[in-house]
Amino acid sequence: MNVIVCLKQVPGTTDVKVDPQTNTLIRQGIENVINPFDTYALEEGVRLKERHGEGKVTAISMGPPQAEAALREAISLGADEAVLLSDKAFAGADTWATAYTLAQAVNKIGQHDIIICGRQTIDGDTGQVGPELAEMLGIPFVAYVSRIEELADGQMRVQRMVEEGHEVIESPLPAVITVVKEINVPRLPSLRGIARSKSAAVAVWTAPEMGVDESRVGLAGSFTKVIKVFFPQRVSQSEIFQGELASQVDCLVGRLKDADLT
Amino acid sequence: MGIEIDLEQCTGCGNCVPVCPFGLLEVVDDKVQLKEGCTLCGACQEACPVDAILIEAAPAVEAASDEHRGVWVFAEQRHGQLKGVAYELLAKGRELANTLQTDLSAVCFGHDVAEISQLVAHGADKVYLVDSPELADNLEDLYTRQFIELIQEHKPEIVIAGATSLGRAFIPRVAAVLKTGLTADCTGLDIDTENRLLRQTRPTFGGNIMATIICQAKRPQMATVRPRVFKKNTPEAGRKGQIIKLDFDRERITSKTRLLDFVRDLTETVKIEEADIIVSGGRGLGKAENFKLLEELASAMGAAVGASRAAVDEGWIPYSHQVGQTGKTVCPKLYIACGISGAVQHLAGMQTSDVIVAINDNPDAPIFEAATYGIVGDLFKVVPMLTEKLKNG
Ligand SMILES: Cc1cc2nc3c(=O)[nH]c(=O)nc-3n(C[C@H](O)[C@H](O)[C@H](O)COP(=O)(O)OP(=O)(O)OC[C@H]3O[C@@H](n4cnc5c(N)ncnc54)[C@H](O)[C@@H]3O)c2cc1C
Numbered sequence: 001m002n003v004i005v006c007l008k009q010v011p012g013t014t015d016v017k018v019d020p021q022t023n024t025l026i027r028q029g030i031e032n033v034i035n036p037f038d039t040y041a042l043e044e045g046v047r048l049k050e051r052h053g054e055g056k057v058t059a060i061s062m063g064p065p066q067a068e069a070a071l072r073e074a075i076s077l078g079a080d081e082a083v084l085l086s087d088k089a090f091a092g093a094d095t096w097a098t099a100y101t102l103a104q105a106v107n108k109i110g111q112h113d114i115i116i117c118g119r120q121t122i123d124g125d126t127g128q129v130g131p132e133l134a135e136m137l138g139i140p141f142v143a144y145v146s147r148i149e150e151l152a153d154g155q156m157r158v159q160r161m162v163e164e165g166h167e168v169i170e171s172p173l174p175a176v177i178t179v180v181k182e183i184n185v186p187r188l189p190s191l192r193g194i195a196r197s198k199s200a201a202v203a204v205w206t207a208p209e210m211g212v213d214e215s216r217v218g219l220a221g222s223f224t225k226v227i228k229v230f231f232p233q234r235v236s237q238s239e240i241f242q243g244e245l246a247s248q249v250d251c252l253v254g255r256l257k258d259a260d261l262t
Numbered sequence: 263m264g265i266e267i268d269l270e271q272c273t274g275c276g277n278c279v280p281v282c283p284f285g286l287l288e289v290v291d292d293k294v295q296l297k298e299g300c301t302l303c304g305a306c307q308e309a310c311p312v313d314a315i316l317i318e319a320a321p322a323v324e325a326a327s328d329e330h331r332g333v334w335v336f337a338e339q340r341h342g343q344l345k346g347v348a349y350e351l352l353a354k355g356r357e358l359a360n361t362l363q364t365d366l367s368a369v370c371f372g373h374d375v376a377e378i379s380q381l382v383a384h385g386a387d388k389v390y391l392v393d394s395p396e397l398a399d400n401l402e403d404l405y406t407r408q409f410i411e412l413i414q415e416h417k418p419e420i421v422i423a424g425a426t427s428l429g430r431a432f433i434p435r436v437a438a439v440l441k442t443g444l445t446a447d448c449t450g451l452d453i454d455t456e457n458r459l460l461r462q463t464r465p466t467f468g469g470n471i472m473a474t475i476i477c478q479a480k481r482p483q484m485a486t487v488r489p490r491v492f493k494k495n496t497p498e499a500g501r502k503g504q505i506i507k508l509d510f511d512r513e514r515i516t517s518k519t520r521l522l523d524f525v526r527d528l529t530e531t532v533k534i535e536e537a538d539i540i541v542s543g544g545r546g547l548g549k550a551e552n553f554k555l556l557e558e559l560a561s562a563m564g565a566a567v568g569a570s571r572a573a574v575d576e577g578w579i580p581y582s583h584q585v586g587q588t589g590k591t592v593c594p595k596l597y598i599a600c601g602i603s604g605a606v607q608h609l610a611g612m613q614t615s616d617v618i619v620a621i622n623d624n625p626d627a628p629i630f631e632a633a634t635y636g637i638v639g640d641l642f643k644v645v646p647m648l649t650e651k652l653k654n655g
């Protein structure tokens with residue numbers, strides 16, 4: 001069972017604050033982490049390998065040199081091998097260029113049964129890389145997988161979440177899936193894992209080594225372009241009621257009635 | 263490709279530091295340094311008085327093809343019922359098509375879909391309908407191939423679809439094959455009339471930052487839009503439009519995956535993404551049983567029940583009720599947040615609601631800044647009073 005897990009290093013944004021003076025994100029004290037959804041992808045990959053008793057889990061990430069830290073963490077969590085796709089030429093990639101670059105890496109890695117992505121990143125927030133990757137590799141795709149029921153003999157049966165409930169889908173392998181957090185509870189790093197993550201080699205592949213078409217990666221390969229970045233205006237015109245709770249509730253009901261909202 | 267700071271030129275004036283929306287610039291020893299994470303947005307370049315910041319421009323892009331004309335809306339249905347988002351997109355699509363002086367078409371795949379003529383009443387000039395028993399379920403493989411074929415044949419300049427679980431899963435595949443740009447989860451769409459470009463505005467970074475994105479050289483320009491972001495138009499009963507029925511070619515269009523079963527989630531009696539009123543609960547509820555209080559209020563108002571991630575993570579209510587960045591985006595007429603602090607990730611999913619009511623015992627909770635009306639108080643007192651009042655008044 002050979003699994004490839006795609007993971008991205010992102011700023012852990014729980015405590016993102018905006019500096020009211022300069023209107024910029026305050027970065028101090030924000031650590032980079034593995035994209036939370038990708039930790040479920042990794043855990044599922046490791047479980048698949050364990051269940052099948054053989055094979056390996058390869059974690060890949062496209063990003064700047066310090067994304068190596070995320071891959072080392074992936075090793076501490078059970079990945080056998082890690083590859084960082086890092087090159088100045090990859091900077092500024094949109095989802096298409098990212099998926100193209102990941103697809104080239106998958107082809108270079110070779111034999112695999114399944115590729116697992118997170119449902120979305122928390123910085124880019126698009127959820128597009130997984131499905132685009134599948135299409136570029138020309139293999140089946142299933143989004144929002146919440147359970148792998150069975151996976152054997154070149155075939156998988158999975159549950160995936162949709163708005164109204166869940167669907168059971170069968171697909172030949174290899175395939176790309178994206179996973180939601182319902183799928184598992186990721187483990188903590190093991191002592192052995194931590195030791196291994198310190199000594200293990202993280203391969204770094206550059207654009208020439210991957211033989212990518214440089215007009216298809218990074219900013220050059222991106223069809224979309226960000227032309228403006230700004231902060232959402234929060235027009236705060238809140239009416240906070242005063243006085244006894246009961247009369248506050250009366251006030252509220254009055255406002256809702258006036259607006260025909262009850 | 264990328265950004266370069268010419269340290270010879272840089273005077274360390276620091277003008278660029280405050281303009282970086284990501285706070286990535288810093289003056290160290292009289293020279294500017296850039297941390298990782300640059301999106302090449304160019305704000306710093308404009309602020310630099312000595313032109314020390316160089317952003318290598320993408321190579322001159324080929325001009326977009328002029329053959330592509332028309333605005334397309336993917337009209338999603340499930341089990342024969344058109345989804346609300348189809349009408350919302352038609353309202354926006356109508357605006358875009360009028361600005362571009364072109365046609366608006368709706369594209370619908372399904373079987374025995376009810377009220378197809380409603381798509382015309384809501385603004386479509388043409389409806390491309392592919393009806394086949396095989397399309398009754400939303401089979402993404404079939405949808406992907408069928409949509410690619412139609413787009414290649416008719417060459418629209420803009421294609422928009424709902425950012426639903428279906429749209430988010432199959433539209434990227436269409437864009438990947440067509441080799442064109444796709445912007446996810448837009449909250450604003452308008453036209454740069456001079457260049458016939460679709461300006462697509464979307465939240466990133468968990469709603470902390472808005473980005474406006476264009477797709478210059480490729481057609482169609484594609485975007486997904488979250489449900490409830492745009493408002494439907496009132497249907498126009500006598501509106502004229504063409505309904506074009508197309509055959510589904512089951513020989514040519516095949517599926518690699520197979521749908522074996524569909525299991526409906528029974529806890530969700532009123533769907534939060536379609537509801538006009540949502541009563542939502544957070545960690546302040548304290549335990550699962552206390553969601554009863556919200557259910558009582560909700561049933562008095564005909565509302566759906568939502569939740570913050572904290573409540574979902576505690577296991578008090580299923581994930582399908584979660585509102586926010588990693589849950590659903592909702593835009594009801596009324597959103598009542600009970601015991602929810604108002605973290606940006608939660609606000610990202612509900613801040614466009616028409617009226618927001620916050621009930622929270624902490625006057626400093628950020629939810630009060632987003633709220634239209636606020637009650638500072640214990641939800642265990644306020645919610646039952648509110649329910650009582652609404653039932654009897
Ligand atoms: C990547 C990422 C994605 C996320 N996505 C989402 C998402 O999609 N949706 C989401 O909601 N969150 C999301 N979060 C989590 C978010 O940051 C917050 O942690 C979460 O929204 C907090 O939920 P809460 O407001 O219910 O809990 P808390 O922040 O703990 O707030 C509880 C509030 O209840 C009040 N309270 C307590 N008791 C009472 C009482 N008796 N009466 C009245 N008020 C009371 C308290 O004063 C407090 O303000 C995400 C976080 C990350 C990092």
Ligand SMILES: Nc1ncnc2c1ncn2[C@@H]1O[C@H](COP(=O)(O)O)[C@@H](O)[C@H]1O
Nearest residue numbers: 006007062117118120121126127128129
């Ligand atoms: N730079 C990257 N390197 C590796 N995997 C990525 C990268 N960007 C996105 N992914 C994968 O694609 C998923 C969706 O990302 P996104 O489309 O950016 O929301 C993530 O959860 C990852 O599994």
